[in-house]
Amino acid sequence: MHEMSLAEGVLQLIEDAARKDHFAKVNTVWLEIGQLSGVEPEAMVFCFDAVTRDSVAQGARLEIITLPGTAWCMACAETVPMTEVFGECPQCGGYQLQVTGGTEMRVKELEVE
Amino acid sequence: MCVTCGCSVGEVKIEGEQAHEHAHDHVHPDGSSHSHDHPHDHTHAHDHADGQAHPHSHDETPAHAHAPGVTPKRMVQIEQDILAKNNAYAQANRQSLAERGIFALNLVSSPGSGKTTLLCKTIALLGQQAVAVIEGDQQTSQDADRIRATGAQAIQINTGKGCHLDAHMVGHAMEQLKLEDESLMMIENVGNLVCPAAFDLGEAHKVVILSVTEGEDKPIKYPDMFRAASLMLLNKIDLLPHLNYDVDAAIGFARRVNPGIHVIQLSATSGEGMDEWLAFLRDGIAQASADRQQTVDGLKARIAQLEARLQQAQA
Numbered sequence: 001m002h003e004m005s006l007a008e009g010v011l012q013l014i015e016d017a018a019r020k021d022h023f024a025k026v027n028t029v030w031l032e033i034g035q036l037s038g039v040e041p042e043a044m045v046f047c048f049d050a051v052t053r054d055s056v057a058q059g060a061r062l063e064i065i066t067l068p069g070t071a072w073c074m075a076c077a078e079t080v081p082m083t084e085v086f087g088e089c090p091q092c093g094g095y096q097l098q099v100t101g102g103t104e105m106r107v108k109e110l111e112v113e
Numbered sequence: 114m115c116v117t118c119g120c121s122v123g124e125v126k127i128e129g130e131q132a133h134e135h136a137h138d139h140v141h142p143d144g145s146s147h148s149h150d151h152p153h154d155h156t157h158a159h160d161h162a163d164g165q166a167h168p169h170s171h172d173e174t175p176a177h178a179h180a181p182g183v184t185p186k187r188m189v190q191i192e193q194d195i196l197a198k199n200n201a202y203a204q205a206n207r208q209s210l211a212e213r214g215i216f217a218l219n220l221v222s223s224p225g226s227g228k229t230t231l232l233c234k235t236i237a238l239l240g241q242q243a244v245a246v247i248e249g250d251q252q253t254s255q256d257a258d259r260i261r262a263t264g265a266q267a268i269q270i271n272t273g274k275g276c277h278l279d280a281h282m283v284g285h286a287m288e289q290l291k292l293e294d295e296s297l298m299m300i301e302n303v304g305n306l307v308c309p310a311a312f313d314l315g316e317a318h319k320v321v322i323l324s325v326t327e328g329e330d331k332p333i334k335y336p337d338m339f340r341a342a343s344l345m346l347l348n349k350i351d352l353l354p355h356l357n358y359d360v361d362a363a364i365g366f367a368r369r370v371n372p373g374i375h376v377i378q379l380s381a382t383s384g385e386g387m388d389e390w391l392a393f394l395r396d397g398i399a400q401a402s403a404d405r406q407q408t409v410d411g412l413k414a415r416i417a418q419l420e421a422r423l424q425q426a427q428a
Contacts, residue, residue, distance in 0.1 A: 002276055002308040009195040021189050031195070038311070038337045074372070085336040086370045095369040099340070105311075107191040 003040060006105060007047035011055060013107045018056045023112035026060040030109050034102035035069040036085050069102030125282055126271040128254060129289045199312055202280035206287060206315025214295040214405030216397040219316035221338055223331070224304030226324040227348045229256045231381040232299060236263045238391055242398070243296035247286045249278040249303045256301065266290060277308040280315055295402040297394060306335035317397060318342070324349040325356060329363040336370040344375045346390065351383035 014026060029048075033039050041064045048062050069082040073089040074096040080089050082102065088095055194200065210217050220228050229248075236244050246267040248256040257269035268286045270278060283300060292298060300316060302309040310319075321342035323331055326349060332339040339345065345367050347360065364376050377393065379386030 002311065005277075005279070005308075006195050009198060012198055013191055013193050013195070017189055017191055023187075023189065027186065038307075085340060086333040086366075096372050098372065105195040107193055107195060109191055110189045111186055112189055113186045 003043040003047040004051070006039065007044060007051045010048060010107055011051050011057060014057050014110065015055070017110065018112075021112070024056060026057040026110050026112050028061045028063055028111040029057065029107065030063045030065060032065045032067055032104050032106040032108050034067045034104040035083060036099055036102035037105050038085075039105060041066075065108065067102055067104050069099065071097040071099045071101075073097050125273055125275060127282065127285050127289065128257065128269045130285065196311065196313075199280050202284055203313035203315040206280055206284050209287065210298070210315060210317075211401070211404065212408075213292065214402045215292060215298050216296075216394070216401040217298040217300065217314075217316045218394075218397075219300045219302055219309070219314050219319045220322060221302045221306070221309045221319055221342065222304060222322035222324075223306045223327065226304070226322045226327065227381055228301050228304070228322055229259055231322065231346070231348060231379075232301060233259060233263050234381040234384075234387065235299075235390065235394070236260070236265045238387060239297070239394065242395075243293040245290045245292055245296065245298045247278075247283060247290070247298070247300040249282075249301060251275070251303065272303055276303060276305050277312050278302050278314060279312050283314045295398065295405065297398050306331065306338045310335075310337040310341040317401070318344055320344045320346060322346045322348050323363065323367075325352055325358045325360070325363075329359050330366055332363070332366040332370050339367050339370045339374065342371070342374060344377065344393065347376060347378045349380055349382070350378050350385060351380040 010029065010031065014029065018024070018026075031044070033041065033044070044064065045062050048057075048060075052058050052060060069084075070079050071082045071089075072078070073080045073092065073094065075092045075094045076089060078091075079100060080091055080097070082090075082097065082099065085099065086095075087097075089097055206217075220232070222228055232246060236246075244265045246257070246260045246265055248254075248260065248267055248269045249272060250256055250269065251272055251274065253271070254269040257267040260267035268289050270282050270286055272278065272282070278300065287298075290298075300314055302314075306321075319338075319342040321338055321344070323345060325347065328334070332345075345364075347363065350360075353360070360378065367374050367376065377386055377389045379390055381387070
């Protein structure tokens with residue numbers, strides 16, 4: 001979806017951190033992106049390169065850590081793995097699922113100098 | 114420009130706002146003021162109530178380069194949500210709405226689902242109820258004009274190439290509107306079933322509108338939106354006799370994505386089902402007023418307590 005807005009959000013967090021932690025160059029950015037967050041990693045990398053031009057993060061490497069999707073199956077009464085938001089329960093085949101993990105979109109850490 | 118949805122930034126226009134003579138009261142922690150001379154692209158750091166309290170720990174784990182003249186590499190922990198900025202603005206909007214007892218809804222759908230017609234009809238049926246509308250579209254103020262023709266106040270946000278409203282735009286629009294206490298505010302988001310799902314605007318609920326002229330399987334094609342919404346309005350049901358549309362299948366798909374979603378079938382044109390929708394709105398407004406009243410009563414009780422203690426202390 002809107003990877004450009006997200007990439008700008010990432011840059012804002014980096015710029016805030018640069019002011020607080022006084023660094024002038026970012027080498028690597030680690031993002032945690034949930035499997036069910038709807039973020040396309042390829043589009044994210046493309047947009048990140050575009051928005052970071054002429055910024056403290058220009059040329060930084062973007063590392064995306066994919067976090068697994070999980071859901072609570074009401075029928076099985078337990079947490080089950082999910083790969084798609086509208087997927088079925090891998091155990092019982094039902095759809096009574098509440099997503100419990102995998103929607104994260106976080107900036108985890110930076111390597112800076 | 115975004116490769117997946119074509120969205121872009123820097124072209125946002127909010128009706129009634131002068132071109133960037135921003136004199137708004139964003140308080141910076143250092144007390145400095147800032148003037149916006151940029152085309153609303155928000156690369157300035159608004160340090161709102163959020164972001165302040167996150168401690169950065171400096172773990173100098175990677176390669177310590179102690180060679181003279183070389184800046185050592187180090188790690189900076191961020192551990193922040195990418196949408197943290199938007200969420201902070203949304204929280205500020207939500208708090209301002211709660212303080213004033215305003216029930217706010219974020220209406221989302223694909224283009225052409227009948228959002229604006231439904232809004233106009235709803236405003237007419239609500240009669241004396243104060244309603245304010247924030248209209249989001251890429252271009253033109255046609256929708257806001259249609260709302261204003263009903264007598265309700267409306268403000269248009271043009272997002273330019275942007276594919277969604279964000280909480281910061283809505284906060285500005287709220288400043289422009291003369292919102293009445295204990296009233297209803299409806300935000301008509303940009304017609305788009307993808308991007309608005311991720312952006313909290315401070316609303317009480319997202320309401321997704323699906324019309325029966327669209328496919329039954331929209332909920333599983335665009336699951337994020339149907340998961341983010343707490344109410345689905347199945348619109349244009351007056352057309353069902355002319356269509357080969359499976360209502361049960363559509364609702365089934367929506368429940369598959371979001372088991373808790375509430376569904377109301379209605380037609381803004383024939384008026385069918387509108388009573389249930391109006392009841393939902395009236396309940397929401399009553400709840401927002403009651404919550405506000407509870408807060409006010411609680412504060413008054415505390416003042417009374419403190420005054421009693423003050424009298425005791427002075428006696």
